[in-house]
Amino acid sequence: MNGKTIKVPGPDHPITVEPANARVVVTVAGQVIADTRNALVLREASYPAVYYVPRNDVEMTLLERTDHTTYCPYKGDCAYYSVPIGGERTVNSVWTYESPYAPVKEIAQHLAFYPDRVDSIDVQSGG
Numbered sequence: 001m002n003g004k005t006i007k008v009p010g011p012d013h014p015i016t017v018e019p020a021n022a023r024v025v026v027t028v029a030g031q032v033i034a035d036t037r038n039a040l041v042l043r044e045a046s047y048p049a050v051y052y053v054p055r056n057d058v059e060m061t062l063l064e065r066t067d068h069t070t071y072c073p074y075k076g077d078c079a080y081y082s083v084p085i086g087g088e089r090t091v092n093s094v095w096t097y098e099s100p101y102a103p104v105k106e107i108a109q110h111l112a113f114y115p116d117r118v119d120s121i122d123v124q125s126g127g
Contacts, residue, residue: 007073009103015044015074017052017106023124024051026058026113028086028093033118034058040106044074051121052110055096068092076101081111086118093117 009015020039025032036057042050063081070078081094096111097104115121 004071005073006101008101009044009074013045013074015042015104017042017104020051020123022126023122024053025120025122025124026053027119027122028062028083028090029119031062031085032059033062033083034111034113040110042104042107042112050112051123052107052112055109055111058111063094066092070095072097074101075104075107083118090117 007013017040020041022039023037024034024039026034034053034057036053038054038057040052042052044050062083062085064084066080066082068080072078075097076099078095078097080092081096083090083093086093093114094111095114097107100107113121
């Protein structure tokens with residue numbers, strides 16, 4: 001684990017991952033970057049809910065992998081992408097946990113988007 005301490009979500013830091021049961025569409029610079037009815041919603045402690053979109057439903061050709069990485073003691077190592085068509089605002093606007101820790105293993109092969117770095121994340125209830 002590279003000397004990293006793994007914290008398991010618990011009562012002091014609850015994390016849930018479940019199907020979003022909604023259609024999630026992400027746009028940047030007038031283009032649809034992601035469109036799915038298979039998103040997951042991750043709720044973590046008191047943070048806003050985050051929608052994780054399956055890679056298969058993301059237009060990966062519009063993304064560019066960056067060298068930026070972060071670490072979450074609850075989810076693991078995080079990698080980032082930028083969306084070049086969106087300009088400077090969309091640098092590192094997309095993140096993914098490629099090998100997340102077991103309690104959140106469902107988010108593997110999914111991407112999430114910073115709401116303030118894309119044009120919109122439209123969530124339509126009922127999928």
